[in-house]
Amino acid sequence: MSELRFDRIHLLIVEDNLFMRNLYSAILRAMEFEQIQMAADGSEAFELMRDFPPDIIITDAAMQPLDGFDFVHLVRTAADSPNPLVPIIMVTGYHNRASVERARDVGVNEYLAKPVTPAGLYSRINQVISKPRPFIRTPSYFGPNRRRRASPNFSGPYRRKSDQRIGPPTFTESGNMGQQRKAQRHSLADYQQSAGVLDMSGRSAQGSNEIGGM
Amino acid sequence: MSVEIIKPSNRLARLVGGKMPGRLTTNMADRVAKATAAAISDAQIGIRDAVEQLWFKVDGHSEYSDAHLEEIYFHAHDLRGLCGSCGNMVQAGIADALCTYVEEIRSAGLSPRANVIWLHASSMRRATQDGGENAALGQYLIDSLCALRKKELDAACPTSCACDFMPK
Numbered sequence: 001m002s003e004l005r006f007d008r009i010h011l012l013i014v015e016d017n018l019f020m021r022n023l024y025s026a027i028l029r030a031m032e033f034e035q036i037q038m039a040a041d042g043s044e045a046f047e048l049m050r051d052f053p054p055d056i057i058i059t060d061a062a063m064q065p066l067d068g069f070d071f072v073h074l075v076r077t078a079a080d081s082p083n084p085l086v087p088i089i090m091v092t093g094y095h096n097r098a099s100v101e102r103a104r105d106v107g108v109n110e111y112l113a114k115p116v117t118p119a120g121l122y123s124r125i126n127q128v129i130s131k132p133r134p135f136i137r138t139p140s141y142f143g144p145n146r147r148r149r150a151s152p153n154f155s156g157p158y159r160r161k162s163d164q165r166i167g168p169p170t171f172t173e174s175g176n177m178g179q180q181r182k183a184q185r186h187s188l189a190d191y192q193q194s195a196g197v198l199d200m201s202g203r204s205a206q207g208s209n210e211i212g213g214m
Numbered sequence: 215m216s217v218e219i220i221k222p223s224n225r226l227a228r229l230v231g232g233k234m235p236g237r238l239t240t241n242m243a244d245r246v247a248k249a250t251a252a253a254i255s256d257a258q259i260g261i262r263d264a265v266e267q268l269w270f271k272v273d274g275h276s277e278y279s280d281a282h283l284e285e286i287y288f289h290a291h292d293l294r295g296l297c298g299s300c301g302n303m304v305q306a307g308i309a310d311a312l313c314t315y316v317e318e319i320r321s322a323g324l325s326p327r328a329n330v331i332w333l334h335a336s337s338m339r340r341a342t343q344d345g346g347e348n349a350a351l352g353q354y355l356i357d358s359l360c361a362l363r364k365k366e367l368d369a370a371c372p373t374s375c376a377c378d379f380m381p382k
Contacts, residue, residue: 003232004230004231004232004234005229005230005231005232006230008230008231009226009229009230016292017260017292017295019253019256019260019261019296019300020257020295020296020299022253022256023250023253023257023299023300025253026246026249026250026252026253027246027249027250029249030242030245030246030248030249030250031242031245031246055225055226055229056226062288062291062292085220085223092295093291093292093294093295093298114294114298114299115295115297115298115299115306116295116298117299118238118246118250119237119238119243122237122238122242123237123238126234126235126236128226129226129227129230129234130227130233132222132223132226132227133222134219134220134221134222135219135222136217136220137217137218137219137220138216138217139216145219
């Protein structure tokens with residue numbers, strides 16, 4: 001591990017609890033991160049980012065006056081943001097789905113539920129360093145790509161032109177396919193009629209009973 | 215809808231200068247455990263202070279205003295993160311039970327009851343005085359508090375009933 005240069009990475013910890021800050025510092029210094037700055041809330045961190053451009057931000061969610069969600073939103077979207085693309089790891093005691101979705105929608109890269117463990121923290125840092133995700137800019141969102149994987153069972157709408165068809169058809173596509181099947185069915189019926197094929201009742205379309213008979 | 219896709223940079227990987235192992239190595243985990251011992255020891259003092267502060271916020275009130283309840287909630291929320299991270303799982307469990315009680319009762323459209331909050335804070339104080347030595351007592355306290363929450367939510371049927379006949 002010693003050949004890895006974690007000492008080159010600038011970390012910014014945003015956490016209102018002094019003891020948690022000390023704990024983060026102890027864990028990260030033991031992992032050989034040396035460039036660590038601390039802030040007690042989002043507004044202090046945003047100011048600090050100008051003098052200390054961080055490579056990775058680790059932030060709590062529940063802080064005052066500016067909480068973690070608003071801080072991330074500010075970093076991602078503010079016109080004067082020092083680095084809108086900086087990877088952000090949110091570490092929080094909120095375990096509910098709504099908080100995870102909110103974090104995802106404001107542009108958090110990785111989410112870690114407290115209690116903090118060194119292994120959990122390491123895995124999130126590893127993720128943002130080794131497997132960075134592309135950033136997406138739409139009129140309503142700016143942040144890391146929220147699709148982590150292509151699901152073969154995805155049945156929702158495809159909204160990007162670049163999306164390739166990998167899942168079941170959308171509603172519109174289903175409608176078009178239905179029309180095609182209907183047209184094929186009509187043409188098949190015409191063919192059966194002309195070829196004298198049996199219909200489902202066992203009657204021949206032309207009165208003939210030759211099919212299937214040996 | 216216009217979409218711009220910005221390719222990810224590998225600048226951080228280049229700075230680190232090598233492939234990171236997928237998991238924390240044993241060597242590094244040992245170093246971290248040694249390094250965090252002092253921080254955890256200091257945090258125990260902070261936890262004791264925070265539990266006392268929670269107690270003073272909770273004790274002696276027959277009901278809480280919204281602002282007061284919000285303060286109590288955030289105090290408990292802070293404790294559940296800190297206690298869990300320092301390995302005080304009983305205190306973390308009780309703080310979590312208090313946060314969950316406030317969250318779920320509010321989402322059911324009810325007001326959290328002062329005496330139930332008092333019970334949580336009192337249990338937390340008891341567990342702190344106990345120093346986490348009696349894990350069985352701690353687990354009993356957590357289970358009792360969770361059962362109390364469930365009972366109150368079930369009583370608020372139909373919106374929060376846990377029975378099989380209600381939509382989840």
